Amino acid sequence: MSAGAAVAPLPVLRVDAGEAELPELSALPPEAAQAVERYAAQIDLSQPAAYGARCQQELGTFVTLALEQMAQADPTPVTGALDALCDAVRAADPVRAARGLLSRLLGGTWAVRRAYRRAAPQVSARADELSDLRVRLLRDQALLRRLLEKNEALYRRLAGYVVCGRQRLRMQGAGEERERFARRLSDLELTRTASLQLTAQLRLLLGAEETASERIEATLRTTIPLWRAQMMVALGLSNAREAARLDEATRRALEPQLRAGARHLSRAARTGALREAAAQGEAVTRALQEARGALLLAAGETARARATQAAQTPAPQTPAPQTPTS
Secondary structure: OOOOOOOOOOOOOOOOOOOOOOOOHHHOOHHHHHHHHHHHHOOOOOOHHHOOHHHHHHHHHHHHHHHHHHHHOOOHHHHHHHHHHHHHHHHOOHHHHHOOHHHHHHOHHHHHHHHHHHHHHHHHHHHHHHHHHHHHHHHHHHHHHHHHHHHHHHHHHHHHHHHHHHHHHHHOOOOHHHHHHHHHHHHHHHHHHHHHHHHHHHHHHHHHHHHHHHHHHHHHHHHHHHHHHHHHHHHHHHHHHHHHHHHHHHHHHHHHHHHHHHHHHHHHHHHHHHHHHHHHHHHHHHHHHHHHHHHHHHHHHHHHHHHHHHHHOOOOOOOOOOOOOO
16 A cells, blocks of 8 residues: 555445446445545555455455355255155055055054054154254354355455456556556456355355255144144044944944844743733632632531521421311
């Protein structure tokens, strides 16, 4: 920089890190254009290597950190956990379980319950694994956002150096210093392009991380609860069908016995009625016999009483016949 009473600060241009083209001086707001002119006027062309060197160094360190983060971004664990979860859910398909051979032999409820018990631990394990992966993805997203913000800040500084350098070349006549500074400005243009490409890569990586996190979130909050609800419905339907089947089997097994019992009770009822009628008949017979005996006894006693009375009563005397007189 050239010597002066005051050093103008580097103007910070309001440019997007995704824009490849930088605005011309005439397209800038008046205050920004004046700031560019002030800064360009104090650029020292005798030391071109120092122009923007610190910003380039910071970007180099930043690119190293971003590269390490990209190298650690491996989607394989997320994909593997989701695939394992899908396999566990497919293995516990209640429809397929209810159609198996063991289901036909032992009943659909047993097969559905067995499929659920085999799949439930695997689904829970995959859910825990996905929860851990989601936490890691959220940390990575926070780091990527910080890296993206840092890169955008560096890009704006590089854009300021480039715009001011272009203005300085317009102000400088032909000469060796101008050529050396033009090469330096070309290096800064390449660095700005690298920052631009890094912005695109960081945004792409951040979008992939957010998509994976959203898939995990949807799986944990929707897919797994929905699967459990479907298994609950399948178990309930299987229990209902099994109860109906057992009720029908019990009815079929007991129906002959119930019918035989009904016939037995009917016969027993009829036999009991006959016995009761016979008993009543015997009671009436005994009553008639007792009444006949009582009548006979009363008649005998009456006859004996009459005989006794007749014996005790004197016989009446018969008068002698009178002889007629002659």
